Amino acid sequence: MAITTAGPWSGPAREGPGPDTDPATLERELTEAVLAGAARSDVLRALRAATGRHARLLSAQGVPLAATDGGAGLPAAVAHGVLDGAAGPVVDTLDGLRAAALPVRAGTTVAGVLLTVGRCDPYVRALAGAAVTALLIDAVRAGDEQAAAVPPRHTAADVVAALRSGTVSPSERAAAMALGIDLEHPPAAAVLHYSGSRLRAWSTALAWLEHPVQQEARTAWTVVPGEAALARLRTRLRLMTGDECADHVVAASGSHPDSADDLVRSFTEAERLLGLARSRHVPQLTFGGCGVVQMLLPLPRARLEAYAEAHLGPILDRPELMATLRAWLAERGSRQSVSEQLHLHRNSVGYRVRQIKNLLGTDPLLPAASAELHLALAALDLLRSDDGRLHADGHPRDDDDPVPTSG
Structure with missing residues (x-):
């Protein structure tokens, strides 16, 4: 189901049941639409178009906040039961209709109860669930009383x-x-x-x-x-x-x-x-x-550096030989595969492999040497990832841009 926007959200591109609508896609579209300014009524209309069922959003007390059919809500006790997981998924509304009910909440934030009028169908329920995030975002943005839960002592x-x-x-x-x-x-x-x-x-x-x-x-x-x-x-x-x-x-x-x-x-x-x-x-x-990185994770940096140096030292400052060694091991000595992967002539691959053998003093494809070199390369990868990972205060090195709060 396509959702089009032109300034304020203009709603779904087509009406009627949408049996081909994917819940994950609908969730993404509804969330994007609310972030762009769509209201809860827009979300309910989109849900109506996707499911072919009327939709109602009720407060935590069961009072209608928005609906596609202007229908009634639920007794407060039933609404509380839905939010607490003690009632549902099928409920009877105050105007005598059978409906499927979903709690619209996340942690301590409660936006209410979402109803889809009609029999409880797993597919329809999945589509209704796709609207929950968008409705929560709208509730917090609107400052609804039911969304303003008392924060816990520890978040x-x-x-x-x-x-x-x-x-x-x-x-x-x-x-x-x-x-x-x-x-x-x-x-x-x-x-x-x-x-x-x-x-x-x-x-x-x-x-x-x-x-x-x-x-x-x-x-x-x-x-x-x-x-x-x-x-x-x-x-x-x-x-x-x-x-x-x-x-x-x-x-x-x-x-x-x-x-x-x-x-x-x-x-x-x-x-x-x-x-x-x-x-x-x-x-x-x-x-x-x-894989083998499991064995390396507990080791201190000095041990990793020493191991990488012991097995890769002669070619560590030769990036072309390091790239060739990685490809040679990964392709198990296939000169053709390495040639295609590195965009080299087959003869150039052979020349580099001979250099690697001479500098390292071993054939990388021998079982013992291969195991040692795989481990040394993994140690080197872990060292390099450590160099680029989180600062001591938890911020990645490329995280200089702040998270925007508006716009």
Whole structure:
């Protein structure tokens, strides 16, 4: 479903049920539209066009805030039940209609209850869920009373910062439990970085995640139960920022800690792997998927430097030979493949490989030498990613531009 804008949002390009509408695409379009100035009524009309069902947004007390059919709301007790997860997904409205109900909330922020009138259909419910983020953004922007929840003693960002530092007070531990973080069986640390131009959309997307997040400019820290959760989180952020480039959001996670104290180590691993992912131009890198780098992460910088120097020293200052060695190992000695990859004549590849063998004193394809060189190259990559990763205060070196607050 296409959404067109011309100044104020003009709504969906076509009306009627849209069985081919993708919920993720609809979420991105609605979020972009609200960020551009669309109102909750516009969101409901777009949802009506996508689902073929009338939509109503109710307050936390069940009173209609906006509707495509001018219909009634819900008893306050039923609305409270939907928001608390004790009622729904099917409810009866005060004007006698059956409707599917979704809570519109994120953490302590509550924008109300979203109804789609008619039978509860999984596809329609998925499309309705795609409108939740946009409605939350509109509610906060409008300063709705139900969105102005009393802030907790410790925010989600406070909790994540405490977990990163390893100094978790009893009250922060309680706040972590309230956020769903089980510190008896803690999740893995995760770090995400955004390199696109839509910084305001990035900050807004982070604000509406169900995960507790600490953000500093382009970088965000959180915790995840596993690699699949990290992949979903990265995909959701990429869709919500609306960037066409899939590589603008990069994610990494550390190992699963045995205790809350071990989360500090997990965050350090995640930050180092994030730097490595960015240097290798891969969108996601996890502790479980980083290969031999697992063995290198605990080592101090001096040990990594010594290992790289011992095995690569004679060619470290020869970038053309380093590039050839990487390609030669990756292509398992295929001169044709290396020639195509490096745009070299086959004879030039052979000449460089002979130089490498002479300078290193070994054949890189011998099993023992290959293992050592793979490890040395990984150590070198980790050192270089450390050089370009976060400053001690948490800000990446390329994060000089501030996050805009308007416009």
